[in-house]
Amino acid sequence: MKLLRMRLREDSTLRRTITMRVTIEDIAKKAGLSAASVSRILNNTGRFSEATAKKVRAIADELGYYKNRSASDLASHTQTTLGVINYPAETDSNFHVIRGITEQARQSDVDVLIMIAERDDQTAIRKVVEDLIERRVFSILFLSVHPDQAIIDLIKRAGIYPQEVASAYALDLSYVSSNDYQMGQLATRTLIDKGYSRIGFVGADPEKDIVGTQRFAGYQAALKAAGITYRPEWLFVGDGKYSYQSGLDAVPYYTDNADVDSVFATSDDGALGIINGLIDRDGAFTHQWGIISTDGSQICEQTRPKISSVTQDFNLIGRMAVDEAVRAITDLPKEKRQIDVPFRLELRETTPAK
Amino acid sequence: MKLLRMRLREDSTLRRTITMRVTIEDIAKKAGLSAASVSRILNNTGRFSEATAKKVRAIADELGYYKNRSASDLASHTQTTLGVINYPAETDSNFHVIRGITEQARQSDVDVLIMIAERDDQTAIRKVVEDLIERRVFSILFLSVHPDQAIIDLIKRAGIYPQEVASAYALDLSYVSSNDYQMGQLATRTLIDKGYSRIGFVGADPEKDIVGTQRFAGYQAALKAAGITYRPEWLFVGDGKYSYQSGLDAVPYYTDNADVDSVFATSDDGALGIINGLIDRDGAFTHQWGIISTDGSQICEQTRPKISSVTQDFNLIGRMAVDEAVRAITDLPKEKRQIDVPFRLELRETTPAK
DNA sequence: ATGAAAGCGCTAACAA
C-alpha cells in the first residue's frame, strides 16, 4: 500500500495531485491470496469460501480499501451510470423529478450523475454531453434543458439513449412527461364547468415550444367543445417562459385589452404573478377572475387565496424516465417514444363557481 | 473499430449491455501512426507536427471518437472531479450555490458530479459518499446534507477534502457560508433601528444546529446591545426546520403567548408562513408586526407585502467552495477551515418604521 | 516528431 502524494504535469491551467491508494493487490498480499480471489469476494461473484471471504473483507476494511471505478469499469465493460442534465431554476419542480430519478435508480441498481447546464446554451450543453459520453453513461436525461439537433445526433451516434423528462420540447427526442394537450383541456374545462366563459391563456408561447403548443391546443379544444369562440386577445404570452413576470404583466394587459373573467396560467409562478398583479392593481385580492394553473407545486398552497391547479406527478415522471432508460439498455427503441404520465385536478380557492 | 453490442452477466438484478466503441487504436491504425502519438495529439501534450495533428483530429471526428475516461483516468492518475452531495428541497437556494459551483468549476477546469441524498439519512449519504470515493473525486461538498462523524472520518481517511457549503452544521467539517452570527445580529438590529422592541425569533432551533445557534446568539447580542431584555416566550422553534409551516404556526403561538411587535424569521419560507398566518387570522395583512427574514430568495419579492431580508450571496458561496476545494488539492488543510462569505441587507416592505 | 513498451487497477476466462 503506497500512500505517497505526487504531482503530475499537465499542460493546462492546473496541476493535480493524486494519492496512490490501497489496491486489491495490497489486500491479496496481506491475505496470502491472488488478486482474482479478492476481486471475486469483494464483488460477490463466482465462488469462494466464507472463511476466506470474512478474512478478506476484514482486511479491506482495515486498509480502508475502495474499488477504483475507473479500473473496474474498464476491465468489466460495465456501464451502470445514468446521466442527467439539469437546468436548476429558483422555483422549479425538477427537484421532484430528480428525487424520483434517484429513488428509482437506486432500486434499479444504476447510479446517477447529475450535471448542470443553462437551458439553451448549446456550447455548455455540448460540453456536458461530451463529458457524459466520456464517462460512458448508458442514457442521458434532459431536465428543462434543450439540446439542438446536432447534439442529439452526436449522442445517438455514441449509442446513448437520450430523453427529455418533464418537458417535451421538440425534435426527435423521446420524452416522459404529462400530456400537455390533455392538461390544457382539463384546466380549461374546469374553468368552464365553474361558469367562466372568457378565459385568458397566460405565459406559454403556442408558437415556440411543444408544451406551449399542446397546452394551447387543449385549451382551444375545450373552448370549442363548450361552444365558446376563442378570441385572440385572450392570449397573453409575455416572455413566453412560464414565468412569474408574465403573470404579473398579464394583469394590466387584460385590464386594458380583454374582458376576461378567468385565466388559465400555464405555470404556478404565472398564477402567483397574476394574483400579485391583481393585488397591486386593486389593493387586495377580490376574486375578480377565476384562476387555474398547471404544475401544482407547493406555491399553490402558499398563496392567499390558494391556487387551483392541474397537478403533475413529477416524482413519478422521474421514476418512469429511469425505467425507460433502463429498458433502452437491452432494446434501444428505434422510434421516438412518448410516455404520458398521469396528472390530476386539485381544486383550491381560485376557482369559485361563478 | 468494433461496434458489436454484447451482454455481460451480473449476479445482481440487472444485466447491462455495452457497446464497444472507437478507440485510440482505431484512429492510430487509420492514420498510420502509433497510439501514443494519437494520445499526445488529442491531449495536446508533448510534441507533434500540426500536419499529422490535423489529420488525426479529422479522423477522430469522422469516427466519432470519445476518450474513455476510465482508461484515461486510470492511466494518468488524474483526478479532476469534484463531488457534490445535495439535498434538493422545494424552496431552496442550493440551486444558486450549485450554479456558482458549476461556473467556478468550469473556470478552474474541474468537473462536477452532483449526487442526491436526504438530509439526515446516513445510510443513503454513506452510499453516495462511497460512490464518490470510488470515482476518486478530490473533494466532496455537502449542500444541506449532514453526514455523521463516521462518514466524515471515512472521507478524510480516503484522502478527500470534505466541506459543508452554505450551511455550517457541526462536527469538524470545514465550511463556506455566511456568518450566521452576524446575520442574526444584523437582522435584529435592523428591526430595533426601525423602532421595534419585542422581537420574536422563529423557525430555527438554537439547540440543534450551528446555524440556529449562531443566528440566535447574534439575535441575543443585538438585543443586549440595545438594552432590550430577552424573554423566553419570544422564541418559537416550531419544527426547527426553517420551514413555511413553522412560520404559519408562529402566528397563533404569539397571539396566545407573547406580545411581540416584530419577528425575525430565520428563513424566507418562515417569513412567508408568518405573512399567510397573519392573513389567515386577520383576513388581510395589516402590518401588525415588522418582519425580517434571512436568505433573500425571490420569495421576498413575490409576497405582498414584500419581505425585507438579510440576503446571502449563494452564488459566491458556491464559487468560493470550489476555490477552497481546488486549493485543498495542493495543500490539504490540517485544521477545520471556516470561510465567511459577505451578505447584505435588503429593506423591502415588511419593516416600516414603527 | 514518432514509436515501443510498460503499466494503471481491476475483471474474466480458463486451469488447477
Place this chain on the structure above:
DNA sequence: TTGTTAGCGCTTTCAT
C-alpha cells in the same frame, strides 16, 4: 475454491 493469464483503453517514460 483458488490461481494464472490476458487484457480493458489509455498515458507515459524512454528510445529513436
